[in-house]
Amino acid sequence: MGPPLPSSTLELGVGSNGFGGMSNVATSMSMGNDFGGGIGSAMSVVSHGRPSVTGLDRSMERSIFLELALAAMDELVKMAQTDEPLWLRSLEGGREVLNHEEYMRNFTPCIGLKPNGFVSEASRESGTVIINSLTLVETLMDSNRWLEMFPGVLARTSTTDVISSGMGGTRNGALQLMHAELQVLSPLVPVREVNFLRFCKQHAEGVWAVVDVSVDAIRDTTGVPTFMNCRRLPSGCVVQDMPNGYSKVTWVEHAEYDESQVHHLYRPLLSSGMGFGAQRWVATLQRQSECQAILMSSCVTSRDHTAITASGRRSMLKLAQRMTDNFCAGVCASTVHKWTKLNAGNVDEDVRVMTRESLDDPGEPPGVVLSLPLRSGCQSPHRGYLISCAMSD
Structure with missing residues (x-):
């Protein structure tokens, strides 16, 4: 595909990600250290009206998606690894919350400025999960498995376009467009409908990262609404393998949403991160992975006189999923x-x-x-x- 894009500090160049099928239009975009200039100028090209999506437009759009994904991945990993003063402990519950002033000093918003009337919400959580990194990555990159893993958080998921399926038979470098509806279990909290890029990258042996970032500002001329009730800034998880099939997961959630659509009783809940925050994603992941590990285990305790077969356990799991759904x-x-x-x-x-x-x-x-x-x-x-x-x- 010609000369590769300048790589970020994480060495996320195009050549190492396996995007050989893309147009070399991407090579003309400069990423720089803050990723701001290249993406902003590229957005200005695509966001103007065009009568139809030609092959060149499609190639340009995909190259912009690639650059946006690289910038989002760089931001996610930095936010996952950086502590104070970027992340502070809240007085209530000791949760990690984002220092927005410090964030604005260190990061250039890769999807543009916050829309009028929107408020910011950001949180970070770490935990140990009974699942290895490869299985978790495959789950996140499959919309159906992702929905099954987070039944109370996700109402609907779909993959709208696969830009890259990865390289070498793995998910390293996989990039795809997805649609999801995020929910809180209350009719007074509107569902968050988001269109976003999901990008997967292997950073080292047993270390993976999966990042999401909204694309509405880019695709406003292809029929997708420019302003939805929520924008997903670089969010996702960094997964590191641990012994005995466990992994350490660091989850970052960062979003901007229209608070006027939320009932006033639920606004403190959302601003604290209890509604859509990282702690909810990690807690759900831990619970679901433990449930699957128990149901799929071949070990039966000596006190269990009503042993359930493997097929019976799978049926129980499906029944529990239907009840929850x-x-x-x-x-x-x-x-x-x-x-x-x-x-x-x-x-x-x-x-x-x-x-x-x-x-x-x-x-x-x-x-x-x-x-x-x-x-x-x-x-x-x-x-x-x-x-x-x-x-x-």
């Missing part, structure tokens, strides 16, 4: 299911009744599903409790 679908307002607000004269204004039809969803009988989340301000002792049931014909 159905419950989350009854709480959240994802586009996976279309909900309709039921207006009835004898229903108190503090109660919002939502309905949807269940036709052929696994684990649900056909009929009407009711969801009754109590609105904030309700004086009921069960305030916030949700009732979800299905009524068959």
